[in-house]
Amino acid sequence: MFLFRLGFLDVGWLDILDILLVAVLIYQIYNLLRGSVASRVFVGYLLIYLLYLVVKALGLNLLTTILEYFISVGALALIIIFQQEIRRFLLLIGKSTNVVNNRLMRRWLLRQPYLPESITPLKPIVDACKTLSAEFSGGLIVIERNDDLDKYVQTGELINANLSKQLLLSIFSQYSPLHDGAVIISNGRIVAARCILPVSDDDVLPPALGFRHRAALGMCEATDAAVIAVSEETGRLALAINGELSTNLSLPELESRLDKYLNEPGLKPLGNITP
Template sequence: MGSIDYGDLIRYGIDILLVSYVIYKLIMLIRGTRAVQLLKGIMVIVVTWLLSKYFELTTLHWMMSQAFTFGVLALVIIFQPELRRALEQLGRGKLFSRTHTSQDDDTLRRMVQEVGKSITYMAKRRIGALIVIERETGLNDYVETGIAINGRVSSELLINIFIPNTPLHDGAVILRKDTVLAAGCYLPLSENTSISKELGTRHRAAIGMSEVSDGVSVVVSEETGQVSFALNGEVRRNLTEEQLTELLLEHLSPPSKGKSMASRWQWRRKHG
């Protein structure tokens, strides 16, 4: 029995850890996007190919083999938004580092407060509004459909954008951290047939956006002044400013800090 080469074991161990980490980051990258459903479809094709080979189903096996032949090009086309986002994050040095500092917390709190103030103002006056806040899934494709703003988030700016009969009021505003990226953006409408008939185009756009990305959407109804919050294809309606702020802090903060930030904000509100 030969001696154990500990150098090779260490090298293999490092190799496995690196590959595992890359796979983990790729999974986190596509989490909450349409790529998850597409990957399930790919798994069905792979299983079909294996079964056709095992049971010697010649014609079906040939068809699956052709699908693999042209599959690489198809994957590049289908996953183009996700691939572009991954390359952008790699270029910015963000793919392998996700640090969260106290400065990020301060920025998030300020942004949430400004959004909350603007939503409260518009809800009281029944000014229709739709605000989308980007999380992990890049929204550049939708940003490009609107008018670039690239200004710091403030309640005054958001209110002015949605004032009726102004050039940018009819569309969505997209935020990234504390920056208003664009206004007047077009969003995909949800095709979910179970959505209440009471909900109009803004709500359907908010839900549709939450179905194709992990971003959060905030809606003010022009008819009722009700405030709604959409995430993961679901909508919560008739929210107060406090409830909206807690939801934003909870879902925009890192998983380990979201609820604690929301509870701290609530404690500060109660104790002045």
């Protein structure tokens, strides 16, 4: 059953749905590649494909055969060229689903053992960020949400101490041997310090943002953790969540965003923020 006829084509509900889904997919790919070098490669490949369609319509058999071989090999080349973008896209899809984040699904479907909920208070973290910002001391703090961060914990020095403002300030002191790298917090404890995080290769980031901000963005692209970056040069606060980096945040904005993200329904509670 079709809705209307367009020339010699019969257009039905499934055709409209198909067009809408393709449009959404192309738009998401555009947002993913926008502003990067990969976007120009993608546009170049589309132009070659359009040339192939024109040549095929004109009946130029030899050139059509050559372009067919180029396009078939080009599909594999695109996977290699866009491996970072494809990885980011798959991570975005994976983190947007609630199957892994649901505790019952993790227990029965993924066969993960039940663990009692524990509370990570946010007040010591926020207070430490306030002091680090005022003293222009750099800091990089990772707060675990649902994803396992053991792989990144193993890159640093194990601490396994109770979370406190004083300990965070001691770690990020310029005289501390642990001040380089990131602190990872899980279940109300400082698990490790001087940890190495994955660095984002996003070309859209302003050149003024340094290594800490790229590491914060890279970590939240690979996991669902919340990452706080305190600039050593300006003292400004930044928060990386779900592959997005928010910069120049005030302390109340940092508090509210952390509280909203880490205390969403269905997640283990991480404590309310006290001014």
